[in-house]
Amino acid sequence: METKVSWQALCRTAPFLPERFGEAYRRAKAQGTAGTFDDAIDLFARTIVNFATILAPNRVILFGPMFRDALIRQKLTQACCAYDAQFDARRILYSTLAKKEETVGPAAVFARSIL
Secondary structure, X not given: OOOOOOHHHHHOOOOOOHHHHHHHXXXXXXXXXXXXXXXXXXXXXXXXXXXXXXXXXXXXXXXOHHHOOHHHHHHHHHXXXXXXXXXXXXXXXXXXXXXXXXXXXXXXXXXXHHO
């Protein structure tokens, strides 16, 4: 996954900041060069569906700068639905805590240390 779907791997095609993935995708789509991005989204969707089929969680929670853009989340959800119709927008959610990653991580470490 790291070699095909990571931010670093996608930057080899078109450099962008993680929080600008949606813009980079739209630009590539307009130029007719979004194939690498579409392939990465499809591979990630296939992986999500495979893991979720095995682990059977009620929900899949996305977070982080790569998923802040609604279009990217929509594309990923559509790709997941293509593999299994149960993986729709009710099952794949975006965390509202994603913009607070810098706070949540240290807070979790602190909470774990005192519990």
